[in-house]
Amino acid sequence: MSAHQYDEGHTVAGWTGFGIAAVGTAVAGAGVCAVSALLIGAGLGIVAVSVVVTWALHLTGWGKPPGRRDREQWGMRVRDPSARAGHAGCVGCRLAGRGRRRGRVAEGRAVVARESAPVGETAA
Template structure:
């Protein structure tokens, strides 16, 4: 069995539900050739993304990657959300979290000519 538990969160399912309703409205707009329905459906989809992002940042979403099995429950709130998750685009967009090893910025220590990576991945 996989150690990954992606998307089984309150944030994920709420965003999915709102986006599904938005897609239904977009489909209705396509079938009835209604521009207001198309625009309204796209607005609902965008709202679903924003709601899922807000829930993720408030701790109801979980970081990507491997988590212990006791944190797999949908109703388990993530206490690390306030500091941001490593490698999480949503947290990075909100100004939280640290950049991964691929985006580490080289810094120079005082008195040394060689740059030293601020955060090494391995």
């Protein structure tokens, strides 16, 4: 067996989100069968809650990024130590403001924009 394993979605965040979304779709489906706008709306609301719950669990370390992981990270109940810094290419982390730099840095120095000269004047 290789030193890495793909286990996409096999996390506490993934399974919790799936469970809540399954209940939501069942309620919405019952609403369709009963021709009840209230049940359909409630079911869609539950599905929306599942998205928020899954995102919150992911940000607290119970969801892992896609891709290969070391053997220590294979277990479903193992928290992700890199969650605080944000995962590369993760939309959920970017929405939370994680995983991106606050400013550009070139050669170890901050890049500072030059001030432009007012219209009609030349910069010295």
